[in-house]
Amino acid sequence: MLGVALVVFTAGIGVAYAATVSQDVTLQVTAPGGGSTRNVTLKSGSSFDSLTVSGSTMAFSLSGSQSVSLTSSSLDFNNDQNVSSSCGSLTVTASQASTINIETGGNCSGGGGGGGGGYTPYTPPSPPATTTPEPEPSTTESTPSSSSSSSAEPTPSTIPPPSSVSTETTPTTPVQTVSFPIPSTELELGMENDEVTKLQELLASEPEIYPEGRVTGYFGELTRAAIRRFQERHGLPPVGRVGPLTLQKLTEVYGNVTLPPAPQVTEPTTQAPLPLPPVTYSQSGSVPIPTAELDLGMESIEVAKLQVLLAKDSSIYPGGSVTGYFGADTFEAVKRFQARYGLPTVGRVGSATLAKLKEVFDSE
Numbered sequence: 001m002l003g004v005a006l007v008v009f010t011a012g013i014g015v016a017y018a019a020t021v022s023q024d025v026t027l028q029v030t031a032p033g034g035g036s037t038r039n040v041t042l043k044s045g046s047s048f049d050s051l052t053v054s055g056s057t058m059a060f061s062l063s064g065s066q067s068v069s070l071t072s073s074s075l076d077f078n079n080d081q082n083v084s085s086s087c088g089s090l091t092v093t094a095s096q097a098s099t100i101n102i103e104t105g106g107n108c109s110g111g112g113g114g115g116g117g118g119y120t121p122y123t124p125p126s127p128p129a130t131t132t133p134e135p136e137p138s139t140t141e142s143t144p145s146s147s148s149s150s151s152a153e154p155t156p157s158t159i160p161p162p163s164s165v166s167t168e169t170t171p172t173t174p175v176q177t178v179s180f181p182i183p184s185t186e187l188e189l190g191m192e193n194d195e196v197t198k199l200q201e202l203l204a205s206e207p208e209i210y211p212e213g214r215v216t217g218y219f220g221e222l223t224r225a226a227i228r229r230f231q232e233r234h235g236l237p238p239v240g241r242v243g244p245l246t247l248q249k250l251t252e253v254y255g256n257v258t259l260p261p262a263p264q265v266t267e268p269t270t271q272a273p274l275p276l277p278p279v280t281y282s283q284s285g286s287v288p289i290p291t292a293e294l295d296l297g298m299e300s301i302e303v304a305k306l307q308v309l310l311a312k313d314s315s316i317y318p319g320g321s322v323t324g325y326f327g328a329d330t331f332e333a334v335k336r337f338q339a340r341y342g343l344p345t346v347g348r349v350g351s352a353t354l355a356k357l358k359e360v361f362d363s364e
Contacts, residue, residue, distance in 0.1 A: 020047040028071075030056045032103050040104065043069040058102045062094035068252065076105030084199065091212060182251050188241035191219040192328060199223070202254050203230065216330065221297030287312075289358045294349040298326040306330070306349060309361050310337060 025042040046068045049061040060068050069091045077090035081097040087108035147281035183195045197217040203210035203226045224240040231238045234249050290302045304324040310317035310333045317333035331347040338345045341356050
Protein backbone atom coordinates (compact mmCIF):
# COMPACT_ATOMS: atom_id res chain seq x y z
CA MET A 1 0.00 0.00 0.00
CA LEU A 2 1.08 3.54 -0.62
CA GLY A 3 1.51 6.19 2.05
CA VAL A 4 -0.88 9.18 1.92
CA ALA A 5 0.68 12.62 2.28
CA LEU A 6 -0.91 15.10 4.68
CA VAL A 7 -4.09 16.48 3.03
CA VAL A 8 -7.34 18.10 4.12
CA PHE A 9 -10.68 16.79 2.87
CA THR A 10 -13.03 19.79 2.98
CA ALA A 11 -16.73 19.75 3.69
CA GLY A 12 -17.61 19.27 0.01
CA ILE A 13 -16.76 15.99 -1.69
CA GLY A 14 -13.40 14.20 -1.49
CA VAL A 15 -12.55 10.66 -2.56
CA ALA A 16 -9.49 8.47 -1.82
CA TYR A 17 -8.89 4.86 -2.90
CA ALA A 18 -6.86 1.89 -1.55
CA ALA A 19 -4.62 3.70 0.88
CA THR A 20 -2.69 3.24 4.12
CA VAL A 21 -2.35 6.54 6.02
CA SER A 22 1.28 7.24 6.96
CA GLN A 23 0.49 10.38 9.00
CA ASP A 24 -2.58 12.03 10.53
CA VAL A 25 -5.07 13.43 7.97
CA THR A 26 -7.65 16.16 8.71
CA LEU A 27 -11.16 15.55 7.36
CA GLN A 28 -13.54 18.54 7.30
CA VAL A 29 -17.24 17.66 7.50
CA THR A 30 -20.38 19.67 8.17
CA ALA A 31 -22.60 19.16 11.17
CA PRO A 32 -25.56 16.82 10.46
CA GLY A 33 -28.32 18.84 8.84
CA GLY A 34 -25.87 21.53 7.68
CA GLY A 35 -24.25 24.33 9.63
CA SER A 36 -20.71 24.74 10.88
CA THR A 37 -17.65 22.85 9.63
CA ARG A 38 -16.08 20.29 11.96
CA ASN A 39 -12.55 18.84 11.92
CA VAL A 40 -12.09 15.07 12.32
CA THR A 41 -8.63 13.43 12.47
CA LEU A 42 -8.05 10.21 10.48
CA LYS A 43 -5.22 8.62 12.48
CA SER A 44 -1.90 7.42 11.11
CA GLY A 45 -1.93 3.67 10.41
CA SER A 46 -5.55 3.62 9.20
CA SER A 47 -6.11 1.66 5.99
CA PHE A 48 -9.13 1.27 3.71
CA ASP A 49 -10.24 0.36 0.18
CA SER A 50 -12.08 3.64 -0.34
CA LEU A 51 -13.09 6.79 1.54
CA THR A 52 -15.76 9.29 0.42
CA VAL A 53 -16.33 12.53 2.35
CA SER A 54 -19.69 14.08 1.37
CA GLY A 55 -21.14 16.89 3.46
CA SER A 56 -21.58 15.49 6.95
CA THR A 57 -20.89 11.84 6.00
CA MET A 58 -17.60 9.87 5.93
CA ALA A 59 -18.13 6.58 4.05
CA PHE A 60 -15.45 3.86 4.32
CA SER A 61 -15.04 0.48 2.58
CA LEU A 62 -12.82 -2.03 4.44
CA SER A 63 -11.49 -5.52 3.74
CA GLY A 64 -8.98 -8.05 5.08
CA SER A 65 -7.10 -6.70 8.12
CA GLN A 66 -7.90 -3.05 7.38
CA SER A 67 -9.09 -0.72 10.13
CA VAL A 68 -9.89 2.98 10.56
CA SER A 69 -9.40 5.19 13.64
CA LEU A 70 -11.07 8.62 13.93
CA THR A 71 -10.67 11.18 16.70
CA SER A 72 -12.19 14.57 17.52
CA SER A 73 -11.55 16.89 20.44
CA SER A 74 -15.07 16.75 21.92
CA LEU A 75 -17.56 15.12 19.52
CA ASP A 76 -19.44 11.82 19.57
CA PHE A 77 -19.41 9.62 16.45
CA ASN A 78 -22.60 8.03 15.07
CA ASN A 79 -22.62 5.24 12.47
CA ASP A 80 -25.03 2.96 10.63
CA GLN A 81 -23.40 -0.34 11.76
CA ASN A 82 -23.86 0.10 15.55
CA VAL A 83 -20.09 0.01 16.17
CA SER A 84 -19.51 1.39 19.66
CA SER A 85 -17.38 4.49 20.22
CA SER A 86 -16.02 6.51 23.12
CA CYS A 87 -16.12 10.28 23.57
CA GLY A 88 -14.06 11.78 20.74
CA SER A 89 -12.86 8.41 19.36
CA LEU A 90 -14.08 5.65 17.03
CA THR A 91 -12.19 2.62 15.69
CA VAL A 92 -13.71 0.29 13.08
CA THR A 93 -12.17 -2.94 11.74
CA ALA A 94 -13.10 -4.85 8.58
CA SER A 95 -14.30 -7.71 10.78
CA GLN A 96 -16.92 -5.36 12.29
CA ALA A 97 -18.11 -3.79 9.05
CA SER A 98 -17.05 -3.97 5.40
CA THR A 99 -18.83 -0.67 4.70
CA ILE A 100 -19.74 1.99 7.23
CA ASN A 101 -21.12 5.54 7.08
CA ILE A 102 -20.10 7.83 9.95
CA GLU A 103 -21.29 11.26 11.12
CA THR A 104 -20.24 13.43 14.04
CA GLY A 105 -22.74 13.80 16.85
CA GLY A 106 -23.08 16.29 19.68
CA ASN A 107 -20.46 17.47 22.17
CA CYS A 108 -19.41 14.95 24.79
CA SER A 109 -17.58 15.30 28.11
CA GLY A 110 -15.59 12.04 28.17
CA GLY A 111 -16.39 8.72 29.78
CA GLY A 112 -17.64 5.38 28.53
CA GLY A 113 -18.34 4.32 24.98
CA GLY A 114 -21.57 4.98 23.18
CA GLY A 115 -23.46 3.04 20.58
CA GLY A 116 -23.90 3.79 16.92
CA GLY A 117 -27.48 5.07 17.30
CA GLY A 118 -28.96 8.36 16.22
CA TYR A 119 -27.71 8.02 12.65
CA THR A 120 -29.84 8.39 9.55
CA PRO A 121 -28.75 5.73 7.02
CA TYR A 122 -26.78 7.21 4.14
CA THR A 123 -28.46 7.13 0.74
CA PRO A 124 -25.99 6.73 -2.16
CA PRO A 125 -25.80 9.72 -4.50
CA SER A 126 -28.41 9.67 -7.27
CA PRO A 127 -27.79 11.00 -10.78
CA PRO A 128 -28.69 14.65 -11.25
CA ALA A 129 -32.04 15.44 -12.89
CA THR A 130 -31.89 16.45 -16.53
CA THR A 131 -32.46 20.19 -16.58
CA THR A 132 -31.69 23.05 -18.91
CA PRO A 133 -28.37 24.59 -17.79
CA GLU A 134 -28.67 28.02 -16.24
CA PRO A 135 -27.00 30.91 -18.10
CA GLU A 136 -23.39 31.51 -17.07
CA PRO A 137 -23.08 34.41 -14.60
CA SER A 138 -20.70 37.28 -15.22
CA THR A 139 -16.95 36.57 -14.96
CA THR A 140 -16.86 38.23 -11.52
CA GLU A 141 -17.71 35.50 -8.99
CA SER A 142 -20.47 36.48 -6.57
CA THR A 143 -21.98 34.92 -3.47
CA PRO A 144 -25.19 33.00 -4.34
CA SER A 145 -28.31 34.95 -3.35
CA SER A 146 -30.66 33.52 -0.74
CA SER A 147 -33.51 34.13 -3.19
CA SER A 148 -32.30 31.35 -5.56
CA SER A 149 -34.82 28.52 -5.63
CA SER A 150 -34.35 26.30 -8.69
CA SER A 151 -30.56 25.96 -8.14
CA ALA A 152 -30.65 25.37 -4.37
CA GLU A 153 -27.91 23.09 -3.02
CA PRO A 154 -29.12 19.44 -2.82
CA THR A 155 -29.36 17.67 0.51
CA PRO A 156 -26.70 15.02 1.39
CA SER A 157 -29.01 12.19 0.30
CA THR A 158 -29.34 13.59 -3.25
CA ILE A 159 -25.83 14.95 -3.90
CA PRO A 160 -25.02 14.29 -7.58
CA PRO A 161 -21.66 12.87 -8.69
CA PRO A 162 -18.66 15.16 -8.13
CA SER A 163 -18.43 16.17 -11.82
CA SER A 164 -21.76 18.00 -11.65
CA VAL A 165 -21.80 19.45 -8.12
CA SER A 166 -22.55 23.17 -8.10
CA THR A 167 -19.92 25.48 -6.57
CA GLU A 168 -20.69 26.20 -2.92
CA THR A 169 -20.24 29.55 -1.23
CA THR A 170 -16.91 28.32 0.16
CA PRO A 171 -14.97 26.59 -2.66
CA THR A 172 -13.84 23.07 -1.91
CA THR A 173 -10.24 21.90 -2.16
CA PRO A 174 -9.95 18.69 -4.23
CA VAL A 175 -7.50 15.97 -3.34
CA GLN A 176 -4.55 16.58 -5.67
CA THR A 177 -2.57 13.62 -6.94
CA VAL A 178 -0.12 13.20 -9.80
CA SER A 179 1.04 10.20 -11.83
CA PHE A 180 4.78 9.72 -12.17
CA PRO A 181 6.32 8.18 -15.30
CA ILE A 182 8.41 5.01 -15.01
CA PRO A 183 12.16 5.13 -15.78
CA SER A 184 12.98 3.52 -19.13
CA THR A 185 16.79 3.09 -18.88
CA GLU A 186 19.16 1.22 -16.61
CA LEU A 187 20.54 3.39 -13.78
CA GLU A 188 23.40 3.16 -11.27
CA LEU A 189 25.48 5.11 -8.75
CA GLY A 190 26.89 8.43 -10.03
CA MET A 191 24.40 8.98 -12.87
CA GLU A 192 22.59 12.31 -13.16
CA ASN A 193 19.61 12.74 -15.51
CA ASP A 194 15.82 12.96 -15.81
CA GLU A 195 15.46 9.16 -15.57
CA VAL A 196 16.99 9.31 -12.06
CA THR A 197 14.43 12.00 -11.17
CA LYS A 198 11.59 9.67 -12.27
CA LEU A 199 13.06 6.87 -10.15
CA GLN A 200 13.39 9.08 -7.05
CA GLU A 201 9.81 10.37 -7.38
CA LEU A 202 8.51 6.79 -7.39
CA LEU A 203 10.64 5.68 -4.44
CA ALA A 204 9.81 8.82 -2.39
CA SER A 205 6.12 7.88 -2.45
CA GLU A 206 6.95 5.11 0.07
CA PRO A 207 8.78 6.52 3.13
CA GLU A 208 9.77 3.04 4.32
CA ILE A 209 11.63 2.55 1.01
CA TYR A 210 13.13 6.05 0.60
CA PRO A 211 12.76 7.89 3.95
CA GLU A 212 14.95 10.82 2.89
CA GLY A 213 12.70 11.51 -0.12
CA ARG A 214 15.28 13.61 -2.02
CA VAL A 215 14.32 14.29 -5.65
CA THR A 216 17.53 15.71 -7.15
CA GLY A 217 18.13 13.81 -10.40
CA TYR A 218 21.45 12.53 -8.99
CA PHE A 219 21.93 8.79 -8.19
CA GLY A 220 23.85 8.94 -4.89
CA GLU A 221 24.23 6.65 -1.89
CA LEU A 222 20.75 7.45 -0.53
CA THR A 223 19.11 6.46 -3.83
CA ARG A 224 21.21 3.27 -4.00
CA ALA A 225 20.10 2.31 -0.47
CA ALA A 226 16.46 2.95 -1.43
CA ILE A 227 16.79 0.73 -4.52
CA ARG A 228 18.21 -2.06 -2.35
CA ARG A 229 15.19 -1.83 -0.02
CA PHE A 230 12.85 -1.97 -3.03
CA GLN A 231 14.68 -5.00 -4.44
CA GLU A 232 14.62 -6.84 -1.09
CA ARG A 233 10.90 -6.17 -0.68
CA HIS A 234 10.10 -7.61 -4.13
CA GLY A 235 12.44 -10.60 -4.06
CA LEU A 236 15.16 -9.24 -6.35
CA PRO A 237 18.93 -9.37 -5.71
CA PRO A 238 19.72 -6.23 -3.60
CA VAL A 239 22.50 -4.95 -5.89
CA GLY A 240 21.59 -1.26 -5.60
CA ARG A 241 21.47 -0.57 -9.37
CA VAL A 242 18.47 -0.51 -11.72
CA GLY A 243 18.78 -3.26 -14.33
CA PRO A 244 16.17 -4.97 -16.58
CA LEU A 245 14.59 -6.97 -13.74
CA THR A 246 14.24 -3.92 -11.50
CA LEU A 247 12.81 -1.82 -14.39
CA GLN A 248 10.25 -4.55 -15.00
CA LYS A 249 9.30 -4.68 -11.31
CA LEU A 250 9.02 -0.86 -11.12
CA THR A 251 6.59 -0.96 -14.05
CA GLU A 252 4.63 -3.80 -12.43
CA VAL A 253 4.36 -2.04 -9.05
CA TYR A 254 3.87 1.58 -10.12
CA GLY A 255 2.72 1.43 -13.75
CA ASN A 256 -1.03 1.61 -13.07
CA VAL A 257 -1.02 3.51 -9.76
CA THR A 258 -1.76 7.20 -9.14
CA LEU A 259 0.66 8.33 -6.45
CA PRO A 260 0.59 11.29 -4.05
CA PRO A 261 3.18 13.93 -4.90
CA ALA A 262 6.63 13.19 -3.51
CA PRO A 263 7.99 15.79 -1.10
CA GLN A 264 10.09 18.26 -3.06
CA VAL A 265 13.46 19.25 -1.65
CA THR A 266 15.00 22.53 -2.79
CA GLU A 267 18.45 21.29 -3.65
CA PRO A 268 20.98 21.80 -6.46
CA THR A 269 21.43 18.74 -8.66
CA THR A 270 25.03 18.25 -7.52
CA GLN A 271 25.91 20.11 -4.32
CA ALA A 272 23.22 20.13 -1.60
CA PRO A 273 23.45 22.95 1.01
CA LEU A 274 23.70 21.72 4.58
CA PRO A 275 23.58 23.82 7.78
CA LEU A 276 27.02 23.27 9.28
CA PRO A 277 29.05 24.70 12.14
CA PRO A 278 31.69 27.11 10.83
CA VAL A 279 35.05 25.71 9.66
CA THR A 280 37.44 28.05 11.43
CA TYR A 281 40.92 29.10 10.40
CA SER A 282 43.77 29.37 12.89
CA GLN A 283 45.87 32.52 13.12
CA SER A 284 48.47 30.92 10.84
CA GLY A 285 45.79 30.58 8.15
CA SER A 286 45.70 26.74 8.21
CA VAL A 287 42.50 24.76 7.83
CA PRO A 288 41.63 21.53 9.72
CA ILE A 289 42.46 18.41 7.70
CA PRO A 290 39.68 15.79 7.36
CA THR A 291 40.28 12.77 9.58
CA ALA A 292 37.75 10.32 8.10
CA GLU A 293 37.53 8.58 4.75
CA LEU A 294 34.91 10.22 2.52
CA ASP A 295 32.88 9.11 -0.48
CA LEU A 296 30.17 10.25 -2.88
CA GLY A 297 26.82 10.97 -1.21
CA MET A 298 28.22 11.63 2.30
CA GLU A 299 27.16 14.72 4.25
CA SER A 300 29.19 15.92 7.25
CA ILE A 301 31.56 18.54 8.71
CA GLU A 302 34.47 16.38 7.47
CA VAL A 303 33.25 16.94 3.89
CA ALA A 304 33.12 20.69 4.58
CA LYS A 305 36.77 20.60 5.76
CA LEU A 306 37.74 18.80 2.55
CA GLN A 307 35.90 21.37 0.40
CA VAL A 308 37.61 24.30 2.16
CA LEU A 309 41.02 22.76 1.39
CA LEU A 310 40.22 22.00 -2.25
CA ALA A 311 38.73 25.46 -2.80
CA LYS A 312 42.14 27.02 -2.08
CA ASP A 313 43.13 25.97 -5.61
CA SER A 314 40.59 27.05 -8.25
CA SER A 315 42.18 24.78 -10.85
CA ILE A 316 41.31 21.78 -8.64
CA TYR A 317 37.90 22.93 -7.35
CA PRO A 318 36.64 25.75 -9.61
CA GLY A 319 33.15 25.76 -8.08
CA GLY A 320 34.54 26.27 -4.57
CA SER A 321 31.19 25.53 -2.85
CA VAL A 322 31.46 24.61 0.84
CA THR A 323 28.21 22.74 1.52
CA GLY A 324 29.20 19.69 3.58
CA TYR A 325 27.69 17.44 0.87
CA PHE A 326 29.97 15.17 -1.19
CA GLY A 327 28.36 15.56 -4.62
CA ALA A 328 29.58 15.31 -8.21
CA ASP A 329 31.52 18.63 -8.05
CA THR A 330 33.49 17.49 -5.00
CA PHE A 331 34.02 14.05 -6.56
CA GLU A 332 35.61 15.64 -9.66
CA ALA A 333 37.73 17.98 -7.52
CA VAL A 334 39.13 15.03 -5.54
CA LYS A 335 40.00 13.27 -8.83
CA ARG A 336 41.90 16.37 -10.00
CA PHE A 337 43.80 16.50 -6.68
CA GLN A 338 44.67 12.81 -6.97
CA ALA A 339 45.84 13.21 -10.58
CA ARG A 340 48.07 16.13 -9.66
CA TYR A 341 49.81 14.23 -6.84
CA GLY A 342 50.18 10.86 -8.54
CA LEU A 343 47.41 9.01 -6.75
CA PRO A 344 44.83 6.70 -8.37
CA THR A 345 41.99 8.96 -9.61
CA VAL A 346 39.13 7.15 -7.88
CA GLY A 347 37.30 10.28 -6.67
CA ARG A 348 36.93 9.08 -3.06
CA VAL A 349 39.08 10.07 -0.09
CA GLY A 350 40.85 7.02 1.30
CA SER A 351 43.86 6.68 3.57
CA ALA A 352 46.37 7.57 0.83
CA THR A 353 44.46 10.72 -0.15
CA LEU A 354 44.07 11.75 3.52
CA ALA A 355 47.85 11.42 3.97
CA LYS A 356 48.50 13.51 0.84
CA LEU A 357 46.03 16.21 1.98
CA LYS A 358 47.87 16.44 5.28
CA GLU A 359 51.24 16.57 3.55
CA VAL A 360 50.20 19.30 1.08
CA PHE A 361 48.13 21.57 3.29
CA ASP A 362 49.91 21.19 6.65
CA SER A 363 53.01 22.73 5.04
CA GLU A 364 51.17 25.88 3.95
